[in-house]
Amino acid sequence: MSVAVRAARRADAEAIRAIYNAEVEGFNTFDLTPRTLDDQVGWIDAHSGGHPAVVAEAPGGATGAEPTVVGFGSLSPFRERPGYATTVEVSVYAHEAHRNRGVGRALLGELVGLARGYGYHCIIARVVGSNAPSIALHERCGFEQVGVEREVGRKYGRWLDVVELQLML
Numbered sequence: 001m002s003v004a005v006r007a008a009r010r011a012d013a014e015a016i017r018a019i020y021n022a023e024v025e026g027f028n029t030f031d032l033t034p035r036t037l038d039d040q041v042g043w044i045d046a047h048s049g050g051h052p053a054v055v056a057e058a059p060g061g062a063t064g065a066e067p068t069v070v071g072f073g074s075l076s077p078f079r080e081r082p083g084y085a086t087t088v089e090v091s092v093y094a095h096e097a098h099r100n101r102g103v104g105r106a107l108l109g110e111l112v113g114l115a116r117g118y119g120y121h122c123i124i125a126r127v128v129g130s131n132a133p134s135i136a137l138h139e140r141c142g143f144e145q146v147g148v149e150r151e152v153g154r155k156y157g158r159w160l161d162v163v164e165l166q167l168m169l
């Protein structure tokens with residue numbers, strides 16, 4: 001599938017929120033409550049500068065419909081303390097109905113390019129240990145596993161490991 005990746009706008013909030021909230025019900029994010037539209041708009045505003053958010057759009061097709069947002073991703077601060085400012089944390093989500101068609105790779109590729117352009121030194125991805133597709137995506141894009149935080153998360157009665165992957169820029 002051909003997808004175009006562009007900067008996220010406030011108007012994308014509902015589409016991003018729908019993709020994200022589907023994951024809140026599972027184990028791929030540590031959030032326990034769905035995001036409201038206000039939460040999502042605030043998130044987009046907070047990701048409009050040096051820590052950007054992007055969306056992937058699929059073309060509207062022969063009917064001439066508007067392109068559809070099929071995924072999103074972001075760069076966020078890795079840690080709050082200023083000594084970590086040269087590192088960013090990446091996050092990528094593809095709509096469930098559009099997986100395994102290159103959306104995740106397109107988003108991650110764009111975010112790696114942005115991080116390089118902004119002069120960051122490295123990117124960290126923190127992925128739940130059971131999330132094989134995300135670990136595979138990051139490894140296919142050049143990230144290396146650098147550690148496992150064992151049972152640092154707990155959700156729906158299960159302990160969750162976090163696998164840390166890193167890309168030096």
Ligand SMILES: CC(C)(COP(=O)(O)OP(=O)(O)OC[C@H]1O[C@@H](n2cnc3c(N)ncnc32)[C@H](O)[C@@H]1OP(=O)(O)O)[C@@H](O)C(=O)NCCC(=O)NCCS
Nearest residue numbers: 028092093094099100101102103104105133134136137140
């Ligand atoms: C992880 C996720 C973003 C991958 O997105 P995607 O659009 O399905 O991935 P792509 O089609 O771009 O695949 C990228 C690469 O990962 C590999 N990959 C993707 N899913 C895989 C799977 N289930 N098993 C093995 N490899 C997989 C592909 O083979 C591909 O490699 P290639 O391009 O060299 O062939 C998607 O599964 C997702 O949104 N999951 C739920 C949200 C989530 O977990 N986000 C990450 C939070 S840390």
